[in-house]
Amino acid sequence: MPGSPDVHRLTRDDRRQRSEAAILAAARQQFADAGFERTTIRGVASAAGVDPALVMQHFGSKEALFAAATRMPDEPVWGPGTSAADVPRLAIEEVLDRFEDEEGRDTALALARNCLTHPSATTAVRDDVMCDRISTMAGVIGGDDAELRAAVLNACLMGVTIARYLLELPPLASASREDVTRLLEPALAALVTAPDAD
C-alpha cells in the first residue's frame, strides 16, 4: 500500500519503518473514527496492507498499539512574558491547532474519542494533558481559586472541542474557526479575571 512502486529498491530498515508508519496511520484513523473496542487488529492490518501478525510483531499488543498511536507531542511552553489576559486566546489557539492540523490531527482525535471508555486514555487525558495544562495555567492567572478556574476553563475548552470534532454538533461543527474564537474568548476571559468580592 505504500506509495513508491519500486519498493524493492529500498533498504530493509526503510521497509520496516514504512510498514510501521502505515500501521500507525491506519490505527490512528480507526481508533479516532470507531473507538478502541470497535477497531480490530485485522481491520488495521487490512487498511495498512499488511498481515495482522505483523502488527503484533511491531507493537506487541493492541494496548501497546493504542499507546503508540495516541502518544502526543509536547505542547509549546508559554514564554515568561505571558500575562493572564493572553491566556484565553492562547489556550483556544493551541487546542484548535491541535485538532485542525492535517498531520497529528488523528492522534488527538484518537485520544479524545476514547477518553471516556478506555482506561489508559482516561488517565492520559486527565493526568498528562489536563492536569499539566491546569497547573501551568493556574500559575499564570494567579489569585484565589486559580487551580479551579483553570480547571473550569480547560473543561469548557474540552467541551467545545468534543462537540465540534467528535459529536459534530451542527452549529459548532460548521462554524468558522474565527466565530468560535470570537464567542469563546470573552467567556473564558470571565474565568481568568477574579471578581475579588461578591
Next chain:
Amino acid sequence: MPGSPDVHRLTRDDRRQRSEAAILAAARQQFADAGFERTTIRGVASAAGVDPALVMQHFGSKEALFAAATRMPDEPVWGPGTSAADVPRLAIEEVLDRFEDEEGRDTALALARNCLTHPSATTAVRDDVMCDRISTMAGVIGGDDAELRAAVLNACLMGVTIARYLLELPPLASASREDVTRLLEPALAALVTAPDAD
C-alpha cells in the same frame, strides 16, 4: 437479589417487574462505569441475580437493553417569563441536578459515558439532548449568532460535566457545587450577552 425475603408472596407480574427493574439498574451502573463494549450480558445478569437468557427475554438484545437503560426523562420546560439573564444559572442547575440526583444519575452517566464511542448514544446526545436545548435556548437569548452562542454554552457545560463526573478531574471533581456555579455562571453569561459591535 431483590430485597423482600418472601418473594413467593408476590404476584407473577410483580416478580416480572422486579426482575426487569433489577436488570435495568445493574445495566445502567455497568454501562455508566465500564462503557457499552466492556459490559457483558452475563455480567449484568450476574449483578441482577438472574440468568443471562432472562435479559434477552426481557429486552431482546444488548442494543435494546442499552436503549432502555439510557432513556432520559424529559427536562422541565422553562416558563414563558424566562429572560436571557436567567439562562446561565438555570442551565447550570439543570445539568448539576441531573448528575447529582441519586435516582436517575446512572441514566445520565451511562448515556454520557458512551456518547463518544457508541453510535446510538452519540445520536441521542447530539440530536435528542443538545439540539433541543440549543434551539429553545437560542429562542430565549435571541440576537445575532443565537444558535451558535447557545451551542457554545451547552458545549462548555458538557465539558465541565464530563470533567467533573466522568474524567473526575481532581480540582473539579472535588469542588463544591456552589463553587462550580459561582465560577461558571459569569463565563456563560458572557455568551448570552451579545457584544453588538466589534
Next chain:
DNA sequence: CCTCATGGTCAACGGCTGTTGAGTCACACG
C-alpha cells in the same frame, strides 16, 4: 556465492461474546 538474520505471511488456537431453543417449575385459573 553461501549463509544467516530478519521482515513478512499463514493457519490455527483458546477464550469470550451475544444469542437461541429446549426444558423446568410454580403460580393462576377453571
Next chain:
DNA sequence: CGTGTGACTCAACAGCCGTTGACCATGAGG
C-alpha cells in the same frame, strides 16, 4: 384438583477477537 401459561434456567452454538508458533523469502555480510 388438574392444567396450561408464563417466568425462568440450562446447555449449547456460531462467530469474532487477540494472540502465537511454524514457516517463507529476501536482502545484508563475509
